[in-house]
Amino acid sequence: MSNSTIIQDLTKELPRDPKLAILQFARTVRAYCRKISPNKLEQKDAVAIFLFYAKFIRRFDIYVDFSIDTDRVQSVAQDAVTEVTDRIISNEAKILEASISSEVDDVISVFSASVDDDGFGVARLNSQEKQKIHDHLSNIRNLIEESEISQKKKNALFDRLNSLVSEVDAYGTRTDRFFAFLGDIAFVAGDMTKKAKPLFDEVKDMMKIVSRSRARQEGVSLPPGDETVLLPPPTGSNIGD
Known part of the structure; x- marks a missing residue:
């Protein structure tokens, strides 16, 4: 060595x-x-x-x-x-013991937010919404795997995807992780060439479901057209091509 x-x-x-x-x-x-x-x-x-x-x-x-x-x-x-x-x-x-205690605290914190009817940033997905999001996550995983980005970036995105899979099945789904993932995708889009547009389309469709559910939970109306507020792709990316 x-x-x-x-x-x-x-x-x-x-x-x-x-x-x-x-x-x-x-x-x-x-x-x-x-x-x-x-x-x-x-x-x-x-x-x-x-x-x-x-x-x-x-x-x-x-x-x-x-x-x-x-x-x-x-x-x-x-x-x-x-x-x-x-x-x-x-x-x-x-x-x-400290590691387990920290993990337990995190779970309790998430559960507390999910059962709080006034909790901000939580979506309550129905079974149909959950299945659609799982389908999108599976398609997103395949598109990332087939893309030209580095293996290091792929692994980082896969790690985030795994956390989203667990988040979807929670009683109360925290939406901040989905918006953070959207930001990650925007930053790598410029390196993905042909896979950028289909990937971004999958993410946008997934985010619409999450946003609709959160809006329903918080009693607010989405903008006309039921469009999610999305981060723009980085300058020079070909998502919009």
């Missing part, structure tokens, strides 16, 4: 949950250190791993019963990396 890529190599396919990610990273670091001889971790690699721990834990406010002394970064050795790694893994139960 080369010095320049150790962090990239050790962080491949980390979970999206930061708490699960730091646990997986720690296990990967432990396995790597056990493969090499004691105290054979190169200084540059040790510094990179130690710095990743320090910044990641601080950035995502992860509970670790251990204070990482950033003053040690420039002179950190393998034993310091091992010490942090072992401490993170030993706190696995508390880290997982």
Whole structure:
């Protein structure tokens, strides 16, 4: 494992949950250190791993019963990396508890919004609307897969699509995620050439359903023609061609 890529190599396919990610990273670091001889971790690699721990834990406010002394970064050795790694893994139960608690809070928050008749930004989709949106999501997924955009962008869009699939089936559907997805599509449309227009048409039709349901929930009327207020495509895209 080369010095320049150790962090990239050790962080491949980390979970999206930061708490699960730091646990997986720690296990990967432990396995790597056990493969090499004691105290054979190169200084540059040790510094990179130690710095990743320090910044990641601080950035995502992860509970670790251990204070990482950033003053040690420039002179950190393998034993310091091992010490942090072992401490993170030993706190696995508390880290997982925090992760689960956060997830439960999110679910309760969504449910609270969905059962609040005065909740703003929530659509109550009927069974026919849900099926139509699922059909649109399936078509959107196929069009993205067949497009010319990079695999990285495809994966990011697929990740958002997966969250929309779950959102559709919720008792109260939060519409902000659909509008955010519309914005994402607008930004990649210029890279999609022939697939841009059919993709944008699918998204627009889906958004009309979501908007109608939200309008019904909030007791408001949509603009004439029942058109959704949509973000314009980026300059230079050929959506309108």
